[in-house]
Amino acid sequence: MTSRAAPLPRSRLRPSGAGAVVGTVTRGTTNPNRLRRMDRWIAATHGAELRRAADPVAVDLGYGAAPWTAVELLHRLRTVASRARVVGVEIEPARVAAALPYERAGLVFRHGGFEIPIPQRPLLVRAANVLRQYEEGAVAAVWERLCARLAPADPATGSRGGLLVEGTCDEIGRRHVWVALGPEGPRTVTFATRLGSLDRPSDLAERLPKALIHRNVPGEPVHAFLRDFDRAWAAAAPYASYGARQRWIRAVRDLTADWPVTDGPARWRQGEVTVRWEALAPRVRP
Numbered sequence: 446m447t448s449r450a451a452p453l454p455r456s457r458l459r460p461s462g463a464g465a466v467v468g469t470v471t472r473g474t475t476n477p478n479r480l481r482r483m484d485r486w487i488a489a490t491h492g493a494e495l496r497r498a499a500d501p502v503a504v505d506l507g508y509g510a511a512p513w514t515a516v517e518l519l520h521r522l523r524t525v526a527s528r529a530r531v532v533g534v535e536i537e538p539a540r541v542a543a544a545l546p547y548e549r550a551g552l553v554f555r556h557g558g559f560e561i562p563i564p565q566r567p568l569l570v571r572a573a574n575v576l577r578q579y580e581e582g583a584v585a586a587v588w589e590r591l592c593a594r595l596a597p598a599d600p601a602t603g604s605r606g607g608l609l610v611e612g613t614c615d616e617i618g619r620r621h622v623w624v625a626l627g628p629e630g631p632r633t634v635t636f637a638t639r640l641g642s643l644d645r646p647s648d649l650a651e652r653l654p655k656a657l658i659h660r661n662v663p664g665e666p667v668h669a670f671l672r673d674f675d676r677a678w679a680a681a682a683p684y685a686s687y688g689a690r691q692r693w694i695r696a697v698r699d700l701t702a703d704w705p706v707t708d709g710p711a712r713w714r715q716g717e718v719t720v721r722w723e724a725l726a727p728r729v730r731p
Contacts, residue, residue, distance in 0.1 A: 467590070468507075468558030470537050471575060475509035477517070479618040480573050482637040483610060484521040486717065487569065490625075491608050492525030495568060498596070498604075501529045503569035504561055506591075508533045512544035512554065518571065519552045532563050559590050566596040572611045573623070576655040584656045588626060595628045612654045622652045624722065631722040633707055640689035640716045646674035646696070660727045667725045674700060690714060 495501040503522060505515040515533035522529035533554040535541050544554040555562055561570065570591055576584055588609070595607030605627055612623025612635075619639040625632050634657070636649050643649075650661050650671055657667045677696040684692040694713045700706060705721040712719065 466536055466556070466558040466562075467560045468536050468575075469578070471507055471509065471578060474574070474616065475511050475513055476617060477513045479614060479616070480514050480517065480571070480621075481521075481618055482621045482715075482717075483571065483573060483612065483614070483623055484518055485715065486623075486635060486637065486712075487571065487608070487610060488521050488525045489712070491569060494604060494606075494608070495522060495526035495529050497602065498526075498568050500565060501526050501569075502563070502565045502567045503529060503531045503571065504563070504567045505531055505533045506559075506561070506570055506572040507575035508535055508540075508544070509574075510540055510543075512547045514573070515544070515552060515554070516547060522569075523551070532567075534558070534561060534563075559587055561591070561594045566594060566607065568596045568607045570595065570607070570609045572609070574613055576611060577613055579655055581655055581659050584654075588631070588656075592626055592628055592630060597628055613652045613658075615652060620649055620652045622649055622654060622657075624654055624656060625719075631726070633719045633722055634725050635717060635719040637715070637717045640693055643689065643693075643716075646678050647671040657725065657727065665728060667727075670704060670720065670725055673703060690716070 503518060505518050508515045512533055515531055519529065519531040522531065530551045533544060534557045535554065536558040538556050541554050541556045548554060561567065576587060591609050595609060598604055598606035607628060609626040610623050611626070612621060614621035619642045621637045622634065624634050638649060653661060653667065661668050661671065674696065677699040678692070680699065681692045681695040684695045693716060694710060697706065697713045697718045705724050706718060707721060708717065708719045
């Protein structure tokens with residue numbers, strides 16, 4: 446991550462007895478079950494880290510005008526880590542006030558932004574559809590700030606530390622792309638979709654996270670990846686007679702010849718594919 450990113454905007458809101466809240470108010474659009482694909486992936490890939498932690502705290506950053514996604518995150522994490530706790534963080538005080546009646550054991554709501562106003566170093570920060578409104582140049586600074594708040598890696602236990610999952614999805618969660626980052630920075634990019642709604646893999650381009658969406662142009666790695674994915678999808682057309690899932694699996698399998706795919710058929714069957722960040726990272730502008 447570069448230190449030359451544009452400075453973060455700061456809101457004028459200040460919580461009692463604390464410094465400035467960092468960030469700007471989002472539109473707050475949310476729907477029940479919207480983040481199911483992201484949550485399912487987190488539970489599968491980060492569940493072991495959550496189980497081994499003494500205090501597995503997760504943050505739903507920018508949950509929006511209603512607390513559904515935070516409530517659902519707690520439920521899904523507890524299917525793999527029974528001691529998991531969730532803190533919903535929102536920069537708009539009225540949204541926090543509206544969420545308070547939904548607090549329960551393991552779920553609380555706090556006013557704040559990218560500074561993440563909790564004493565713990567969280568093992569998970571989920572930020573879905575939060576950076577969509579920001580300038581591309583601000584993303585690296587946001588990532589750096591959030592990664593610095595994650596629980597650190599612990600070589601003695603084999604822990605890789607906390608995880609930041611930042612990405613974008615459509616209004617009902619059929620198409621989703623996210624970047625996973627550890628304390629050291631970005632690790633992977635995951636594409637996830639409801640296969641029955643997909644015409645071609647490049648349909649996911651409109652849901653690329655802010656760090657990548659403006660780089661879907663010739664000469665950029667993410668553009669080349671989606672081009673190759675479409676070609677593999679077309680070549681796998683004979684498998685469509687067995688269903689969209691089998692066609693997707695075949696297309697992803699073909700992609701592995703040229704791209705560093707990090708997962709396997711168990712995830713592909715879910716309509717997912719995860720690629721190393723380095724392979725898709727934007728090229729440095731001259």
